[in-house]
Amino acid sequence: MQQFEAKSVFRMNKKIYLASRSPRRAEILAQLGVSFEVLPADIDESVQAFELPDAYVTRLAEEKALACLNYVKNNALPVLPILAADTTVALHDPKSDSWRILGKPEDAKDAVAMLKSMSGQSHYVHTAVAVLTAQGTFSRLSSTQVEFAELADEEINAYVASGEPMDKAGAYGIQGLASTFIKKIDGSYSGVMGLPIFETSQLLKQAGIYLL
């Protein structure tokens, strides 16, 4: 398992488990100086009937934390606070006046279709963070509006060929080449990347883990 030791802490901090395989989440948490160990949190990520995107990510973040707790128990690991998160892209469909949930693309064709539907439009990136301790599971939501420029087919094809979209919700990474597609964001950059720093720090504080 990957271990991350805090470089500098101003108070005595507990170690936590990060219930996520996302390298972005590990990168952000390490930047914040949190000591953590990465554990798996495998769950069924299907969307339920009539489930709205914000409710969906919140449910998934909490389920990932619980799945990680089961892993801890089944493997007789020491019990520590667990942090989990889930990110999805929500695109409004004016025809049906409903939200389309765009998760990770299934293949290159799916990635092209997603990016075409987002071209010249605004969408929301919802990321929910959950922290599970002996006191219970607490979660917070970060929602950011992202405006994409009109994208030429050649740009979309070249971007998909770069491989960058494949493991990312909505088939793009704000931290990568897709930054050139983004005209404006209203919300949290770290939230779009998969771990909103403000909400995460608030939840960690609640669990007795201080970043400053």
Ligand SMILES: Cc1cn([C@H]2C[C@H](O)[C@@H](COP(=O)(O)OP(=O)(O)OP(=O)(O)O)O2)c(=O)[nH]c1=O
């Ligand atoms: C929109 C966007 C998403 N993403 C990533 C963050 C998440 O890793 C991923 C969304 O998928 P998630 O299902 O939230 O997370 P994951 O499968 O990568 O990891 P795990 O379930 O183990 O926690 O998309 C970016 O890196 N940049 C972006 O701009």
